[in-house]
Every structure is written in C-alpha cells, then in structure tokens.
C-alpha cells in the first residue's frame with residue numbers, strides 16, 4: 026500500500042518536494058498517537074527544515090525554505106472538491122432548493138460555508154507599503170565576520186540562509202500602479218538558524234523625518250487627501266508639500282525623491298539600504314556601528330518620467346511582472362550586501378552630522394562599503410496572499426549579534442510593526458503563519474489567542490517552574506543580550522543640535538549628480554509643484570531649495586513662473602556644511618554586470634519583412650540573454666521575403682513602446698511601407714526615442730525613422746549612439762553597436778527641454 030501511495034504522489038522536479046505528504050489525502054482510518062509521528066511528516070521545525078539550511082549547497086532554483094513550507098503547500102491536481110471539513114462536494118453549481126423554482130434551504134451548509142468564507146476573504150491592506158511583490162531566495166556569506174558580529178548568518182564563508190524579500194511602493198493602495206514616483210520598500214526576512222532577522226529597508230538611504238513621532242503626520246500628508254481620496258499613489262499634491270515645506274528636515278530626502286531613484290526600471294535594478302545606523306556586537310560583547318547596503322548585480326537603472334506615467338496605464342504591474350518573469354526565466358536577481366562598519370569613536374568624530382539622524386548618510390568617502398555576502402532570489406511564491414500579503418516584517422526582529430541604536434526613528438519603528446500586524450493579520454499569533462515562522466525552534470510560555478496553531482503540551486506554561494524541569498529555560502549568553510550601552514540623561518522631548526542641520530547633505534546629493542540627473546530633478550520638482558494648487562505651498566518648497574542650491578531654486582522657480590523667494594529660515598545660522606561631492610551617489614555609478622540580460626527588445630514586423638534577418642537578430646539577442654519579441658499589427662503570420670513566414674507574438678497595441686527597452690526595425694521594403702501608415706507604430710517609435718531607448722534600423726527601416734520624425738543626430742550635432750543605422754549586409758557589426766547601446770540602457774544625451782520629439 027505504501028508503494029501505491031508513493032506512486033500516486035505527484036512530484037514536480039522543478040520545485041522538488043513541492044507536493045509532499047501534506048497534499049495527500051490521508052488513508053481512511055489512519056491514526057497516530059502524539060508520540061509516534063508519521064515517518065515522513067515531522068512535527069518539529071528542526072526535522073522538517075530542509076537539509077539545505079545553513080551551510081549546504083542548494084541546487085540552482087531549489088530553495089532552502091522548501092522544507093519548512095512544504096508542510097503547508099496544497100496541490101489540487103487529481104483531487105475531488107471538498108468542503109473545509111473534508112466532506113466531498115457533489116454539486117458546486119446549484120444551491121439546495123425547495124423545489125426547482127423554490128427558496129434556498131437554510132440547511133445548505135455547503136452553500137453557506139462557501140459564501141461565508143468568500144465574505145471574509147479580505148484583510149486590511151498595509152497602512153503604508155500596501156502594494157508589493159515578493160520572492161524567495163538565499164543569502165550567502167562571503168566570509169567569517171565573527172570578529173565584528175556573532176550573527177549566525179555571517180558565521181562562515183559560503184553559509185546560506187533562506188530569505189523572503191518584499192519590494193513595495195509606499196503611498197499607493199494595494200491595486201495602484203507600480204511606476205508611481207515613490208520610495209521603494211526593500212524588506213528582507215532572513216530565516217537564520219538563530220531566529221528571524223528582518224532588514225526592513227528602502228531603496229533610498231535616508232528618510233523624510235528624524236523622529237517616529239512625526240510618522241503618522243508624514244503619511245497622512247502624502248496619502249490621498251482625506252475628503253475626496255485623491256490623488257492615488259502620488260506625492261504631487263498640496264498636503265504633502267505643505268507638510269514638507271514646514272518640516273525642513275525633509276529636504277535631503279526630497280532631493281532623492283525627485284531624482285530618478287524614485288522611478289526605478291525594475292526592482293532588480295535598485296539599491297537597498299537599512300537607512301538607520303545599526304549596531305553589530307561580537308561574542309566578546311564588543312560593539313561597532315553599521316549601515317546596510319544592497320547593490321544590484323544588474324546595476325542601478327531608472328525609467329524617465331514620461332515613460333513611468335505611460336507605464337502606469339499600459340502595465341500597472343510592470344515591476345511585479347518584471348520580477349516574476351525574471352525569476353521564472355531563470356535570470357535570478359542578485360544583490361551584494363555591503364556594510365559600512367565604524368566605531369563609536371569614529372562616529373563621534375563626524376562633526377557635520379549625527380549618525381543617529383536618519384536624514385543623513387555616512388558618505389562612502391568617510392567609511393567605505395565592505396562587501397560581505399550576496400543574495401539571490403530564485404523562487405517565486407506559490408500564492409500571493411499566503412506569502413507576499415501575509416508576510417509580516419518588523420524592525421524589532423533582530424538576532425544575537427545585531428542590535429539597535431538610539432536613532433529616534435528606529436526606536437519608534439520597534440513598536441509600530443508588531444502593533445500594525447495585530448490589526449492587519451488579526452491577532453498575536455501571526456508569527457505562526459507559515460511565511461512568518463522562523464526555521465529556528467520556538468519555545469516559550471506564550472499561549473492562546475486568535476488562530477493559535479501550536480499545540481503546546483503539558484501543564485506548565487509559566488516560568489520559573491520545577492514541574493517541567495525548568496523548561497524552557499533561559500539561554501543566558503547564548504540568547505539575545507542587549508548591548509549594555511551606558512546611558513545618562515534627563516527625560517526630555519527634543520533633539521540634539523546637529524539634527525537641526527538640514528541642507529548640507531541635500532546639497533551634497535545635488536552636487537554629486539550628473540547634469541542629466543540634475544535636469545530630471547528640476548523637471549520632477551516642476552511636475553510635482555505644478556500639481557500643487559496653493560501658491561504659498563509651492564513657494565515654501567522653492568525657499569527651501571534656495572538653501573540647497575540657489576541655481577536649483579532658480580531653475581525650479583523659473584519653471585513655476587515665480588521669483589526666487591528668500592531662503593527658508595534656518596534654526597541655526599551656522600554656515601551650511603560643504604561636503605566634497607560623492608560620485609557613488611549618482612545612479613550612473615553602477616552600470617551593472619549582466620550585459621543585456623533580461624532587456625526587452627521589440628522587433629517590428631509586417632508583411633514583406635526580411636525573415637532571415639529577423640531570425641538572425643532574434644537568435645543573437647536571445648543568445649546574450651535579452652528577451653526579443655516579434656511585434657506586429659495583429660496576431661497570426663506575416664508573409665516574409667527571404668524565408669518562411671513569421672509568427673507575430675504580440676501586437677503594438679497590447680505592448681506599447683514603454684514595455685520595451687529597445688526596438689529593431691528589420692529590413693523589408695513592403696513591411697516598412699505598411700508600418701509607416703500605422704499611427705500606432707509611429708507613436709511607438711517616438712516614445713522609444715523620447716524615452717532615450719536604442720533603435721536598430723536596417724535597410725528600409727530608415728524610412729520609418731524619417732516618417733516618425735526622429736533626429737539621427739544628438740542636440741550637439743554628434744551622431745546618436747543609440748540609433749544604429751545599417752544596411753542589411755552589415756548586420757553583425759550593427760548588432761554589436763546596438764547591444765552596446767542596450768547595455769548603456771539610456772541615451773540621455775538625446776534629451777532637451779522641451780523634448781524635440
């Protein structure tokens with residue numbers, strides 16, 4: 026009978042162990058006593074934790090968290106429909122009626138169970154970061170960091186710890202568009218063998234405010250305005266800039282928010298930061314300060330604003346889809362974790378800023394970022410709700426070796442995250458939801474509460490006890506010991522003096538941007554403040570910008586049609602600190618190391634296209650890991666010269682220009698003539714151009730470029746390196762030049778204000 030059971034057990038080689046025992050209907054009459062666990066379905070987390078946990082070598086695509094989550098994965102294939110009580114359902118189409126035309130019977134428990142469950146399917150969305158996308162993966166330590174931290178995830182080179190990461194926008198609701206101008210959340214749950222560590226960060230290394238006390242006001246101001254709930258997922262409205270102009274600590278963050286960091290091309294192409302200064306503690310109890318940095322292997326790349334706006338309509342799921350497809354296609358996104366480690370004495374010597382102030386960075390020129398490990402996301406969730414929606418991150422989840430500092434924003438976060446889950450996930454047992462459960466064992470005397478899963482055995486649920494031999498007993502120095510920082514002070518509300526300096530690093534950021542990044546910042550302020558209706562609110566922001574850089578303020582004021590106002594008053598009138606520029610603050614400082622992998626390229630076709638050229642281009646792009654797609658005016662075949670007909674994969678209408686990183690116009694007279702008559706195609710090409718994307722133009726494709734009115738020279742008269750024009754005979758050389766342009770991502774030198782196209 027066991028062999029029969031094994032034979033009928035579904036098995037998926039790609040996701041090994043996926044459809045395990047838990048998915049299988051138990052045999053009739055099968056029972057066990059609590060002391061004799063089923064051989065295959067273990068009851069302790071230690072037993073079911075995958076052997077790959079810790080220092081093992083997971084296969085590519087296999088995930089170390091498989092073991093623990095297999096227990097709850099459900100597969101319905103080859104199964105009959107049942108109620109939640111496991112009773113097989115004969116008819117799922119018709120409710121139970123008294124006569125075919127009569128009323129529904131109260132006793133229809135099957136109908137009632139189905140509707141009742143449906144009625145309660147929704148839970149409150151997150152109060153911030155409501156929209157997001159998640160994935161599983163692992164963190165791998167490069168080296169033994171035990172001299173600076175006893176955190177077990179850094180214990181030895183090659184050690185792997187399972188992770189679940191959720192990326193998010195901050196402001197929009199759960200159904201809002203991915204490409205809104207916003208900060209992106211970058212939250213990582215490390216399931217370490219000594220408990221869960223959550224690094225709940227953002228893609229921007231500083232924050233809006235310095236004290237958690239102001240968080241509700243900040244969020245109220247940036248969320249849709251309360252009387253009419255407008256606008257969705259946008260900071261471009263009066264209440265946010267009203268709050269901002271009256272909270273000058275915001276100006277450093279505002280510079281990042283108006284930069285292209287706030288419109289990333291992909292979650293895979295943005296940095297992540299722990300933001301606060303944290304503390305690392307080693308086994309000897311020695312402590313150092315630390316800042317966490319994630320750096321993407323794919324480089325940091327962004328959209329341009331017009332592209333982001335159009336994407337919000339064309340594909341509101343753009344980032345979510347991008348992450349999903351990259352992982353499904355085996356292009357596992359990867360980041361390197363870097364630490365800035367410094368001592369308290371070093372921190373005390375930083376005279377321009379306080380390391381406890383979350384509106385400040387520690388410039389990399391002062392403390393270099395040291396790479397300590399890498400993270401690979403290699404598995405999509407099976408169920409969005411069960412995993413991505415129910416995952417609960419918490420700034421208070423630290424493990425031995427990682428500790429807090431007195432950053433007043435961090436201190437407030439320690440309270441907020443657990444608290445919010447009580448409403449969102451409905452009670453104090455959310456740590457038992459599978460995606461949140463640690464792989465380390467949980468033993469304590471906490472009991473009961475809504476939805477309790479654990480069946481704690483025995484009569485003892487208190488401590489100290491003798492009746493259970495003192496168990497579970499305190500771990501002493503093996504447990505989490507708070508760093509014994511000596512503290513003395515009066516009980517006061519207020520902030521340290523250095524916290525009052527708000528503009529030095531805003532200016533540092535501005536100075537460290539390339540000219541095109543500066544141009545984008547000015548344009549972002551123009552857009553956002555034009556949407557603001559109240560002149561005084563606009564003016565206050567420009568007044569703040571005068572303190573950042575008078576030229577920036579002037580550029581923005583000109584665009585708003587107002588004179589430059591006097592600078593916003595400052596609390597301390599000491600000179601604004603002058604930092605040397607930090608080139609690493611530019612997005613362009615990290616082009617990435619993956620070439621053209623995962624770049625989406627449209628190949629525009631119509632009847633009469635040169636099919637041999639299309640096939641060669643397609644194969645060549647595919648070989649380098651790009652994602653070419655044959656785009657036409659309608660689905661079906663196009664007749665081709667030079668080879669068999671081609672299948673159109675998708676249309677210009679279904680995937681407009683913004684969904685591609687580049688376009689190819691292959692040779693073929695008749696095809697070019699047909700495409701030239703299609704306004705959608707001309708618009709497609711204009712958007713490719715306007716969004717700084719590369720074009721490969723072959724043979725008759727030239728006439729399309731002319732019809733769309735695209736300049737082939739840059740504004741400075743030089744040839745545009747992103748418009749590669751060639752005769753079909755020189756296809757190979759043209760492909761090399763085109764791939765180089767795709768690798769560069771954007772041809773920013775094309776931009777003018779106003780745009781030429």
Ligand code: HDD
Pocket residue numbers: 151152153154157191192193209210211212225226227231232236237240299300301383416417418434437438441442443445446
């Ligand atoms: Fe927060 C969610 C990041 C300040 C209160 N926060 C949340 C998420 C991220 C951050 C990435 C989404 C986690 C997920 O994907 O589920 N938050 C930050 C960063 C901050 C920050 C980087 C500053 C450095 N947050 C902050 C403060 C407070 C909160 C000061 C409150 C005092 N944050 C929350 C919250 C959320 C949250 C209300 C909403 C949903 C949740 O926690 O689980 O507790």
